[in-house]
Amino acid sequence: MPSLFKIPLTSLDGIGPKKAQLFSKLGAESVGELLMMYPRTYEDMSEPRRIREADSAGPCCVRAVVEHVYPPSRIRKNMTIFKLSVTDGESRMNINFFNQQYMYEKLQNGGEYLFYGYVKKNYSLYEMSAPVVVGVDEENKIRPVYSLTGSLTNNQIVKAVKQALAMLPEHINDPLPQYILDEYGLCTLDFAIRNIHFPKDSEALLKARKRLVFEELLVLQLGMLRIKTVGRKGRAHTMQKGYADEFFSLLPFSPTGAQRRAVSECINDMTNGNAPMNRLLQGDVGSGKTAVAAAVCYTVVKNKYQCAIMAPTEILAAQHYDSLSGIFRNTGIRIELLTGSMRASQKNHIYKRLADGDIDIMIGTHALISDKVEFSSLALVITDEQHRFGVAQRAALVSKGDSPHILVMSATPIPRTLALMIYGDLDLSVLDEMPPGRQKTETLLIDSPKRTRALGFLRKNIREGHQCYIVCPLVEDSDTIDLQSAESYIESLKHTPLSDCRIGLLHGRMKSAEKDSVMDDFSHGRLDILVSTTVIEVGVNVPNATIMLIENAERFGLSQLHQLRGRVGRGSAQSYCILVSDSKSESTIQRLKVMCETNDGFKIADEDLRLRGPGDFFGSRQHGLPELRVANMSDMLSLEQTQRAALRILARDPDLSLPEHRGLYTECLRSQFAHSS
Secondary structure, three states: OHHHHHOEHHHOOOOOHHHHHHHHHOOOOEHHHHHOOOOOEEEEOOOOEOHHHOOOOOOEEEEEEEEEEOOOEEEEOOEEEEEEEEEOOOOEEEEEEEOOHHHHHHOOOOOEEEEEEOEEEEOOEEEEEOOEEEEOOOOOOEEEEOOOOOOOOHHHHHHHHHHHHHOOOOOOOOOOOHHHHHHHOOOOHHHHHHHHHOOOOHHHHHHHHHHHHHHHHHHHHHHHHHHHHHOOOOOOOOOOOOOHHHHHOOOOOOOOHHHHHHHHHHHHHHHOOOOOOEEEEEEOOOOOHHHHHHHHHHHHHHOOOEEEEEOOOHHHHHHHHHHHHHHOOOOOOOEEEEOOOOOHHHHHHHHHHHHOOOOOEEEEOHHHHOOOOOOOOEEEEEEEOHHHOOHHHHHHHHOOOOOOEEEEEEOOOOOHHHHHHHOOOOEEEEEOOOOOOOOOOEEEEEOHHHHHHHHHHHHHHHHOOOEEEEEOOEOOOOOOOOOOEHHHHHHHHHHOOOOOOOEEEEOOOOOHHHHHHHHHHHHOOOOOEEEEOHHHOOOOOOOOEEEEEEOOHHHOOHHHHHHHHOOOOOOOOOOEEEEEOOOOOHHHHHHHHHHHHOOOHHHHHHHHHHHHOHHHOOOOOOOOOOOOOOOOOOOHHHHHHHHHHHHHHHHHOOOOOOHHHHHHHHHHHHOOOOOOO
C-alpha cells in the first residue's frame, strides 16, 4: 500500500490538474492519501423507520410506497417543484423535489422506495423535502458523504475512491502487528479501508472505524512518547540543593498541599542529575501556579543559574514581573521585563546585562526568542499558557540554553488523558486545591430582556466601590452576524443605569501602549467598567473586580467561559459572572447551565471535551499535533487503550526496530512527527 502514496491522483479517470488541485485542498494529492480521506458522515438507509417514528432532530430513512406523483410546476424563474404523496400503510407523507426532472421521470405510482432526509411534522401532517431516493433492493444502503470544496461534488469523490480501492494490492502490509490485532479484536487494514468508504452494513462500519481509530491514536501516542524520549537525552543542569522551605518562608501566606507537592516534584526533577526536567504544571484559575513557578526559579537562582519566563501577552508578562518583584523584594534576586513594545535603547541595555549574567530572572513575551537575546547560564525555561505558543516558539526559547529544565504552565484545565496526549513529552503536576478563603463565584444565565436589571446590579456594586468587566465577542459591528461588539456596546451604555460610570475599552487590535494604559487605569481604580473582548481571558488580576457580564455567551466554549470567569473572584468580596444569551437551542442552554452548576475547571473541561471536542482547548493547531482523520480526542476509552498499548510496545522495542513494528515506524515517519522522531 505505501506505493499508492507515490501515485498522483491525475492517474485516475476523470481527474485532471484542476480537479486534482481541489482534492489537494482536502488533503489528498496521491491515491494513497485519497484512501485515507475518510467520509465525514453517512446516509444510512440500512434501517428504515415508519413515518410516524421519524425523528425531526436529524436525517432518517423512511420506507414507503408512492401513492401519487403530481406534475411539476414553475414557482419562479429557474425553479420548478413537483410533489408526491407516499404511505407506509399506516401514515402518509408529502415529499417535495426542486429542479429534479429526472426524479419525476424515475418515480412511479405504486413503486416502493427508501427516502432519506429530514422529516417535518406539523400536527398529523408529515413532510420531507429533497430526499435521497433509492430502491428497496439497493445493495449499498450506507452511502459515504465526504467533505467538499469548490466545485467538487460528492459523486466525483465516490467515483475516484472506487477507482482507488480497485488499485489496492491483494495483500496489504498492515502496520499493526498481529498480536495487537488479536488482543484488541481489530479487523485487518484491507477490511477497514474498504468498509470505511463503502460499508457492507452497520456492523462492518463499526469494525472499520474501531480499527482505524485505534491505529491513528496509537501512531499519535507512539510519536509523542518518542519525542519525550528524544527530548530527554540532553545533559541536565543539576541543582546541588533545593530551596523550597527557604522560599516558602518568603510568602505572606501558607502554600497549599498541592503547591508544596508540585514544587517538590519540580525540584526532584532538577536535582536527580539525570535528564532535564520536562514538566507540565496544570491548575485551575487561581490555584497558585505563579507561586510554584517562583519557588522553582528561587532554587535555580540560588544554584547560580538564570531563568526565563515567557508569557503570551504583554499584560500577562507585566503581571508576572510585578508578582515576582513583590515576592523577591529584599532577596537580591535581579528580575527584568522584556517586551516587543519597549524602546530599542531599553532592549539593548537588557540584552547586555542578560549576556553578562547581571539578570537572574528574565520575564517577557515572544521578544525573548529574538536573535539578540543571549543568556550567560540559562538553566530553566517557563512558558505560561503553553497552548498559546507553538512548538517552534518553545523550542526557540529552549535553544537559548544548553538543555535547560522546562516547566510549562497552563490554567486551561484539560482532562488528564488528553493532557498526556497533547503534552506527551512532559510529566504532569496538577494543582487540585484552591487557596483557603476564596469564595465561589456565583454564575447566572439570563436573556436580553433581563439585561437592564443586570446592569442595575452592576451599578449597585460600583457604588459599593467595586469594578466590573463586560465581555463582547467582537471588536466592532459586523454586517454578517448579529453579535455584540465592544465598540458599539460602550455607546449603548450611555442610555443605561451605567451612563455616568467611568468606562474603558480593551481589545486585541489596540497598540500595546494603549492596552497597557487602559489596564493600568482599571488596575488602579481609575475606571469602573472595562468593556473588552477575550483579550482579558488570560492572566488579568484585579482583585477589586467582582462582576463579569458576558454577552452572546453561547459563542464561547465552556473552558473559555471558565477562563473569563476567573478574572473575578480574586479578592475577598463575593463575585458574580452573568452570562447573557438569547439562544433557543436546548443543547446550548444545557451547556451554559453547566457553568452555573460548578466552578470546578476540570469538570467543565470534561464536559467541554464531550460536547465540543478538543478544539476549544487548542483553538488553532499550535499544539503541533497532526490533524486526526477519523479519531476523536473525546474518545477517552480509545485514548486510554492506545496509551497503554504504546507504552508496552516502546518498553519492548524503544526504536520500533523489530520486524513486527516496522509498519508502525513507517506510519510515525509519515505523520507530522517525522521532524521530531
